[in-house]
Amino acid sequence: MQRRLMLATACLALLTSVSPTYGRGFLDDLLHPLAPAHKKSSSKPAASHSGEIVWSGLVMADNVEKPQVIPAELARIEPTLKELFGYNQFEVIGQSRKTLMNGQEDWLASSKHFALHVDAQGPSEGGYIVNLKLMQRDSTEPPTDQLVLETATKLSKRSPLVIKGPQIGNGQLLLVLVVQ
Amino acid sequence: MKTFEENWTAWLDDKLTGQELIEFESALPDKAAAEAEKRGAHQLGALLKRELVAPALTNEDFFHHQLRERIAREEAGPVRERGESVSTWWTIRRLFWTGATSLALFFICAVFVMRQKDPTEQSQYLSQILNAHVDPAVAPNATISMFESKENRVTVLWTEGLKSLPSDYAAK
Numbered sequence: 001m002q003r004r005l006m007l008a009t010a011c012l013a014l015l016t017s018v019s020p021t022y023g024r025g026f027l028d029d030l031l032h033p034l035a036p037a038h039k040k041s042s043s044k045p046a047a048s049h050s051g052e053i054v055w056s057g058l059v060m061a062d063n064v065e066k067p068q069v070i071p072a073e074l075a076r077i078e079p080t081l082k083e084l085f086g087y088n089q090f091e092v093i094g095q096s097r098k099t100l101m102n103g104q105e106d107w108l109a110s111s112k113h114f115a116l117h118v119d120a121q122g123p124s125e126g127g128y129i130v131n132l133k134l135m136q137r138d139s140t141e142p143p144t145d146q147l148v149l150e151t152a153t154k155l156s157k158r159s160p161l162v163i164k165g166p167q168i169g170n171g172q173l174l175l176v177l178v179v180q
Numbered sequence: 181m182k183t184f185e186e187n188w189t190a191w192l193d194d195k196l197t198g199q200e201l202i203e204f205e206s207a208l209p210d211k212a213a214a215e216a217e218k219r220g221a222h223q224l225g226a227l228l229k230r231e232l233v234a235p236a237l238t239n240e241d242f243f244h245h246q247l248r249e250r251i252a253r254e255e256a257g258p259v260r261e262r263g264e265s266v267s268t269w270w271t272i273r274r275l276f277w278t279g280a281t282s283l284a285l286f287f288i289c290a291v292f293v294m295r296q297k298d299p300t301e302q303s304q305y306l307s308q309i310l311n312a313h314v315d316p317a318v319a320p321n322a323t324i325s326m327f328e329s330k331e332n333r334v335t336v337l338w339t340e341g342l343k344s345l346p347s348d349y350a351a352k
Contacts, residue, residue, distance in 0.1 A: 060350045080332045093352045112351040127307065136318070139348075148319075151312035151337060159307040159333040166339075169347025177307075 051099065052157060053180040054128070056109040056118050058094035061087035062171035073178055077160050085164070085172055097180075103128050113137050114165075115145075116175055127156035127179065134165060134175060155179060192221050307335035319343050 055073045061081070067089035070078050074090055081090055094111035098118070106119040114136055121129040134149040148166065155161055157179035165173030182190075187204050190196045191214075196204055208214045237243060306328050314322035322341035329336060 062350075077332045077334050080329045080334045084329065084336060093350060113345075113349045126305065129310070136345075136349075146318060147315045148342065149312070149314050149339065152310040153335075153337075154308040154310060156305055156307045156333075156335075158305045159328075159335055161307045161335050161337070163337040164339050166342040166349075167344040168349045169345075171347075171350060173350070 051101070053097055053099050054118070054120075054130075054155070055097050055176075055178045055180055056095065056107070056116055057092050057176045058109055058111050058114050058116055058165075059174040059176050060091045060093050060168065060171050061085050061174055062089045062091070062169075063087050064089045073180075074176065077162070077176075077178075081162070081174070084162075085174070087172065090174070100128070113139070114173065118177070121152075124154050126158070127154055129153070130155050130177070132163070132175070132177075134163075136166075153177075192218050306333055309335065309337050312337055314339060314342065 070090050071092050094109050096107050096109035098107045103120050103123040109116045117133040119131040130153050132151050136146045136148045138144050161177040163175040191204055309326040312324050319342045325338045327336055
């Protein structure tokens, strides 16, 4: 009788480990070994992300006869950028590289006429929640700052974010965020 | 033919009679010392009989129970030794069925979990646009869409209808 009770307990333990009710079960871990454990990571989110660098850039995409070498930060996504936007040169006109310590930082990547304000709201599952604001500075007297675009994003460290900005001359302004 | 020790013991217990007694006592080297030793042995015997009394059992039932159990075990013992198999729960057959049942439960739950997962759910590996808007004062007809390029896991926020700007806005 005691052994049957032990067997029943073992079966119950197996079911509990398989069941997704309380976060990721054993089976879920087995089926998705690379997936981040959100329930587990959410308990200490800041510690797991601290020290990561977020590169944010204002990128001017253009078609030229002799394109410059693409910046190292964009090298990984160069084929995607060329395919999506149809330009052969990507030049960084403003950038910022921020090391995140607690995921609550905010910073600015700016050029002469644009500023990308990044306000991190804290870590989330596999990345960060960031609020982005693209400000445009016109050359009027006095200079005026104008909000062009605003977005809230969950930035994953394995997935760069590209935002198509306004057309400038024959080119295109792009906003790029990469967790390095 | 009795040995001297046997005759000595019998003499101490007053068991020697007749010719045997006469022969034994005549063979003793010092009869007075032997008589003294005999008296001492008798006194010791009387003392031991008086003092050594078997203790009375206070928990008689317990010992009876223990004895009955032991007798029952010993009676059952030979039956097992004759080759009758002793029943244990984890026989090979039961082990097999337990394993099969556990595996079946595991796969049922596996199917259940896999069905629960929403196939349209966005991957955690991709960045996600939670919300976005363009200032209507800047571009009243602007539209926003978002998609993911699976190739490099690039998430794209695509805007249309933003106001075009002159090339000097590309300055660093």
